[in-house]
Amino acid sequence: MNKLFSFLRSVVRGEINYKMLKYHFMHRVIGQHDTIVDDDFDWDHYTLHYKGELEVGAKKRTTVLSSDDYKFENRKLVQKGSRLPLHNNAQLLYETILLLSPESVLEIGCGGGDNLRNLNTLNSSFELFGVDISNSQLELFKQRHPELPCSTAIADAALPGFCHKQVDLIYTQAVIMHIGEKDGRHIRAFENAIKTSRQYLVLIENWEKHDFFGDVNDIFAKGVEGWDDYFLYYRESEISTVTKVMIISKVALDFPPLTDNGQLIS
Numbered sequence: 001m002n003k004l005f006s007f008l009r010s011v012v013r014g015e016i017n018y019k020m021l022k023y024h025f026m027h028r029v030i031g032q033h034d035t036i037v038d039d040d041f042d043w044d045h046y047t048l049h050y051k052g053e054l055e056v057g058a059k060k061r062t063t064v065l066s067s068d069d070y071k072f073e074n075r076k077l078v079q080k081g082s083r084l085p086l087h088n089n090a091q092l093l094y095e096t097i098l099l100l101s102p103e104s105v106l107e108i109g110c111g112g113g114d115n116l117r118n119l120n121t122l123n124s125s126f127e128l129f130g131v132d133i134s135n136s137q138l139e140l141f142k143q144r145h146p147e148l149p150c151s152t153a154i155a156d157a158a159l160p161g162f163c164h165k166q167v168d169l170i171y172t173q174a175v176i177m178h179i180g181e182k183d184g185r186h187i188r189a190f191e192n193a194i195k196t197s198r199q200y201l202v203l204i205e206n207w208e209k210h211d212f213f214g215d216v217n218d219i220f221a222k223g224v225e226g227w228d229d230y231f232l233y234y235r236e237s238e239i240s241t242v243t244k245v246m247i248i249s250k251v252a253l254d255f256p257p258l259t260d261n262g263q264l265i266s
């Protein structure tokens with residue numbers, strides 16, 4: 001009943017639009033949701049919902065940056081232009097990546113590619129890669145950012161055979177939170193991301209969806225090839241303290257140490 005109430009409230013507030021409603025009706029109400037893979041969405045048809053999310057998001061936030069919207073100055077990503085601000089997640093994620101200053105970056109679950117495009121706008125020297133489980137999401141990426149220098153590939157990060165060339169930094173934004181726990185799928189996606197990273201993994205997720213802190217420690221307790229040691233950190237948005245990013249690093253960093261799952265959950 002509570003779920004239905006909060007769903008109806010979101011519709012009234014305009015947080016759920018026609019495309020998202022259509023997706024839910026077609027693929028959750030009358031369609032058959034995959035019960036073998038208990039992810040939150042049917043990724044083969046998700047693009048309809050995602051386009052709705054992009055439309056709703058663009059009313060309140062700048063989703064695709066121009067070069068004069070934000071500048072990275074004195075270790076902060078500062079808004080310069082007068083357009084709508086970035087989403088708090090994006091602001092904290094990009095600032096964290098700029099601070100870590102990797103050469104190569106992979107987004108797992110890159111969707112329509114706005115994050116990769118914005119990273120290129122903020123620092124054109126990043127070598128960029130994106131993978132996604134959905135062909136139609138990557139088609140949308142090509143439509144939205146046809147000129148972006150970024151290699152993309154279809155891949156399910158939760159499969160045992162996930163394989164991608166190693167990069168300095170991997171990040172996810174709103175991906176592992178949507179992967180189901182059945183048969184350890186979410187853990188495998190997490191583990192695959194760590195294995196593929198040369199130096200850093202940066203996650204920005206709904207921290208209440210899985211026990212991310214426990215999971216990462218369990219993964220390292222079993223040993224991860226190429227990682228002799230690991231350090232866990234978090235950063236909090238200065239604009240909204242509920243927005244937190246988790247950083248897993250091979251080397252010690254000057255960020256607040258993450259020692260408890262409670263630090264991620266406000």
Ligand SMILES: C[S@@+](CC[C@H](N)C(=O)[O-])C[C@H]1O[C@@H](n2cnc3c(N)ncnc32)[C@H](O)[C@@H]1O
Pocket residue numbers: 043046108109110111112113114115131132133134137155156157158159172173174175178179189
């Ligand atoms: C909520 S969207 C977020 C997209 C993008 N990260 C963003 O911030 O706009 C989740 C994305 O993750 C992708 N995805 C879901 N499960 C995945 C998996 N197992 N491997 C790779 N991509 C996945 C979906 O197709 C979708 O594009």
